[in-house]
Amino acid sequence: MAEAKQKHPRLILRNFLTLFQCEELEFIHKSNSTVGYRPNVFSTTLSHLIATNSPHLLMPFVPIRESLKEKVEEFFGCEYELFVEFTGLISWCRGASIGWHSDDNRPYLKQRAFAAVCYLNSFGKDFKGGLFHFQDGEPRTIEPLAGDVVMYTADGHNIHSVDEITGGERLTLTLWFSRDASHDEDAKLVSLLSQRLLHNNVPGPCLPLLASSNMYWFSLDQSSHRQLGFDICWARLHVLGFDVYSYQDTSCDSDLSELLTMPLQLARGVELFNVEFVNILHALQDF
Known part of the structure; x- marks a missing residue:
């Protein structure tokens, strides 16, 4: 088992998020998401929340991101502090799926070292299909349950796939972590927030703006x-x-x-x- 863990380092955290946190993030996604990177997929990124004048909706993400970063650093024995490379709410609707791949399988994704997928709703209750499979090692298959998190390396040691969604909508909060400070998401978000503060001189309530x-x-x-x-x-x-x-x-x-x-x-x-x-x-x- 110890050898298998070394070959395919991964961890499942049960009930990491409360149901309230799951529902809060689901609300943010339902009211802000845009068309995603694959057919039948929708996403809400932190930069999109800033661009649409909704930076107040970043707050629920802050403690979750910090806590997850600590868990990843601890479990994978990181000698140096990691950087959050990407944070996004991603929902998969009927017909969406993805075949075997690693999360660093493109030249522009090589900075990704670790991944954490937080499930915000449950298999069998909120959606059908959408099981998460690892190609090798244990656990081999994961049934998404609201509040659970799966963490794994983003390289070829943890090749995985997601079955086609056959009903409902599968919702996750997904984060990738990097050892490379030049891919620190926080620095980019601070820059975006600063630009908006400089250009937004109109006092009044913070009302969301439509994107493209x-x-x-x-x-x-x-x-x-x-x-x-x-x-x-x-x-x-x-x-x-x-x-x-x-x-x-x-x-x-x-x-x-x-x-x-x-x-x-x-x-x-x-x-x-x-x-x-x-x-x-x-x-x-x-x-």
Whole structure:
């Protein structure tokens, strides 16, 4: 067992996150995520939260990142302090999967030394499929459970895959760690925050801004035209049972990207709510 651990160093932490933390991160993701790096995948990065004027939503990540970094350094016996290279909320919807790979399998990913995947919802309850498999060593297969974390080296010692999602949505908080200070995510985030503070001289409440409409546009066919898909934010409100009411003309000839920036109110059935929101992200984060 000791030899197997050396060949395939990995660790599972049970109940590392509380259910409250899982739900809080899920809310942040549902109200901010954009189209992800693979078909049927959505992501929320910390830099995206800053870019959309939502830096206050960084706070729940801080203690989790620090605690995970300590756990990784301790378990893998790191002689020097590690740097968080990337932090992101990633959800996989029906049809998403990934084959055998290591997390440093591209030239631009070679700085990644370790990974930590925090499961925010549970296999069998919140989604079907999506089991995590290691190619060698033990444990070989992991059933995601809300609050659990799996940590492993990002190199060829821990080649892994994720089964296709057949129902629901699989949500994780994923972090990669690096020994290279030039890939320190914190330095990049501080720089982004400083730039926003310098350019944002308008006092007032911190209301979320829309990013590029392409980042919120999900197409069932990644190669199709935008008209054949749907806006993520718009769709979320309808899934929650809300209709959107705007003071401006919302005829079918209107450009959807324009509608997303208009002041709006929410309605449910015949009831129109009094609160006016500056845009859809404002509504998702505030109602």
